[in-house]
Amino acid sequence: EVQLLESGGGLVQPGGSLRLSCAASAFTFSSYAMSWVRQAPGKGLEWVSTISGSGAGTYYAGSVKGRFTISRDNSKNTLYLQMSSLRAEDTALFYCAKGIGAADLSNFDYWGQGTLVTVSS
Amino acid sequence: QSVLTQPPSVSAAPGQKVTISCFGSSSNIGNNYVSWYQQLPGTAPKLLIYDNNKRPSGIPDRFSGSKSGTSATLGITGLQTGDEADYYCGTWDSSLSAVVFGGGTKLTVL
Numbered sequence: 001e002v003q004l005l006e007s008g009g010g011l012v013q014p015g016g017s018l019r020l021s022c023a024a025s026a027f028t029f030s031s032y033a034m035s036w037v038r039q040a041p042g043k044g045l046e047w048v049s050t051i052s053g054s055g056a057g058t059y060y061a062g063s064v065k066g067r068f069t070i071s072r073d074n075s076k077n078t079l080y081l082q083m084s085s086l087r088a089e090d091t092a093l094f095y096c097a098k099g100i101g102a103a104d105l106s107n108f109d110y111w112g113q114g115t116l117v118t119v120s121s
Numbered sequence: 122q123s124v125l126t127q128p129p130s131v132s133a134a135p136g137q138k139v140t141i142s143c144f145g146s147s148s149n150i151g152n153n154y155v156s157w158y159q160q161l162p163g164t165a166p167k168l169l170i171y172d173n174n175k176r177p178s179g180i181p182d183r184f185s186g187s188k189s190g191t192s193a194t195l196g197i198t199g200l201q202t203g204d205e206a207d208y209y210c211g212t213w214d215s216s217l218s219a220v221v222f223g224g225g226t227k228l229t230v231l
Contacts, residue, residue, distance in 0.1 A: 019129065034209060035220070037166075044123065044167065044207075044209065044222060044223070044224050044225040045158070045160075045209050045222045045225070046222065047211075047219060047220035047221070050220065059218065059219070059220075060219075061219055061220075062217070062219065074159055095165055095166070097166075100171060105154060105213055106153070106154070106211060106213040106220045107154070107156045107168065107171040107172070108156070108158075108166070108168060108211075109163040109168045109171070109177055110168075111166055111167070112165065113165055114165060121211070
């Protein structure tokens with residue numbers, strides 16, 4: 001069964017950095033685009049970033065462009081999100097999500113349980 | 122303010138049918154596929170519909186999707202109390218070069 005296990009969340013001060021990881025299993029990781037989607041407390045879903053299966057293509061929401069970097073290590077079946085210059089409005093549950101295809105940017109067929117990022121002084 | 126517009130809430134009785142609308146524009150729904158997600162309380166979202174009207178394996182045919190112009194609709198028939206959840210539409214926006222979601226619709230099964 002496909003599993004996505006996020007880690008790396010926690011409490012960080014404004015302006016700080018954090019790296020999230022998502023360990024994937026039970027599918028050919030390099031064959032699928034992977035994404036990060038976040039959900040602020042009590043709010044709706046907000047797409048953050050997507051990376052193609054090969055890693056050659058990366059896409060970012062305007063709200064995080066220049067501050068967040070998505071990457072993947074296909075040899076380790078792991079997705080990453082490096083976050084810097086964090087702001088209070090970045091506080092959210094961050095989900096790792098699997099795309100339906102290698103270049104599928106907007107269909108997410110499996111989701112992890114999320115890792116909570118809290119930005120506060 | 123979400124790029125895609127959904128009603129904040131809908132309700133219907135058990136066994137009945139409900140539809141949830143999602144309104145966008147030519148840069149998103151009008152020229153791209155739409156997906157729908159169900160988020161039960163305290164859980165991660167689950168894909169219900171992709172490519173406008175396709176159901177992933179394991180999703181019952183009580184759930185259906187359609188698209189017309191710049192709007193999309195999720196239909197749920199034979200409502201069950203277990204269908205109470207938040208429902209989100211999503212698609213690619215070609216102008217923003219971004220995935221966009223609706224604000225979500227809370228379904229109450231009375």
